[in-house]
Amino acid sequence: MSTQEPGAQSPPRYRRPRALSPLREHLRDTFWFAPAAGLVGVMFLWFVASGVDVAVMDALREERAYEEIGRLVGFAEDAKTIITTVSSAMMTFIGVVFSISLVAVQMASGQFSPRVVRIFVRSRITKLTFSVFLATFVLSLLVLAAYDGETDPEKVETVPVVQSLLTMAMVALSLMLFIAYVNSTLRLMRVSHVIDRISRASLATLRKQEREWDEDVVLGPETARFAYRGRAGVLRDVDIARLMRVARRRGAVLRLIPRIGDFVVPGTPVIAVHGGEGVTEKAVRRSVSVGVERTFHQDLGFGLRQLADIALRALSPAVNDPTTAVQALDRIVQFLAVAVELPLGALRHRDGQLQVRFVQDVPGWADLVDLAFTEIRGVVAGNPQVSRRMMAGLDDLLLLAPEGRREVLERHRALLVDVVERTAPDAADREFALTADRQGIG
Known part of the structure; x- marks a missing residue:
């Protein structure tokens, strides 16, 4: 029988990572x-x-x-x-x-x-x-x-x-x-279905990441650091369950130094140990997976990278398909609208006793916004359909963003205005290209 007082909130539940x-x-x-x-x-x-x-x-x-x-x-x-x-x-x-x-x-x-x-x-x-x-x-x-x-x-x-x-x-x-x-x-x-698949995979990655929502964990002094010893490649993912078992047995906290998606070479520091004693390189070296390309599994920014690539390819002179770029921007705005209130920046994985055992750095809000808009904004000149959709997306995100996350959106909005004003000589064209429209040119 539960002894919890009426009105008291239940402690947060944490999904432990699956070993396989x-x-x-x-x-x-x-x-x-x-x-x-x-x-x-x-x-x-x-x-x-x-x-x-x-x-x-x-x-x-x-x-x-x-x-x-x-x-x-x-x-x-x-x-x-x-x-x-x-x-x-x-x-x-x-x-x-x-x-x-x-x-x-x-x-x-x-x-x-x-x-x-x-x-x-x-x-x-x-x-x-x-x-x-x-x-x-x-x-x-x-x-x-x-x-x-x-x-x-x-x-x-x-x-x-x-x-x-x-x-x-x-x-x-x-x-x-x-x-x-x-x-x-x-x-x-069909590009619309490809974009939809990428968007759903990106949102699934965003939602399954485990986070410590309430408090900031202060790590103890660093006691050891292990370098990567395998072949060079992209850091695809890490075996979180194995690292947490090692950290729990040794009473330590492990920290992933590079981000998922970084290119690592032999000698690159990958795992730092905070506190505890007895953690060996052999215990953690097989927990790091390196491959030839990034994956969605633990890579928060890979979906945005693909959507931005599709938009850039669509806006290239060889393709010249601004409608596809608008479709990519639709999903980019959708992803950022979900992420705008999440505590991005680090993942803190906890064991069954709710003790932090593994810390993993992930892109912050500013990183995601820069990845989403910087390159696309650089090629919107002469594509009012894209600039109008980007303006509408930034305005929508500004309505959703809390005060601390509005600055980067306002910066991109100002840069978009500057690009259009420099490349559209006619005032009527500038006004048209900067009018917010969720369909681009609906």
């Missing part, structure tokens, strides 16, 4: 894991179905139900024709899927940004379709190998009836997935 979350995210960034798991899974299903076929034949043979065995043999022979056709056609189908994927990736990389290719690599429907197609092909080969060619009900040893039914079910599943795959790929080839 970095591994899960890294596997999602690969294209080999899902097909490999599908092949292992279908071989297990074939083994079970083969055992069921053997059990059925043994039972019918004991009952001397040769008439039933004859029916099964006839069904299996009819199914064999279908399975043979499926086996020869499935590799062609796989080639079609792979070709569509390559075309979609090439178009997205050229028209939007090379960084959006990652969306296609992480697409669940693409991986599932490819995995099921490969599994169906392998299953058809295994089932064909199970036919012994004997048609006499009294001499036949096994009839792959269940295996044949399983193959037909996989074929039906492949067809349904192909329809879903084509629909999903066509959606991802």
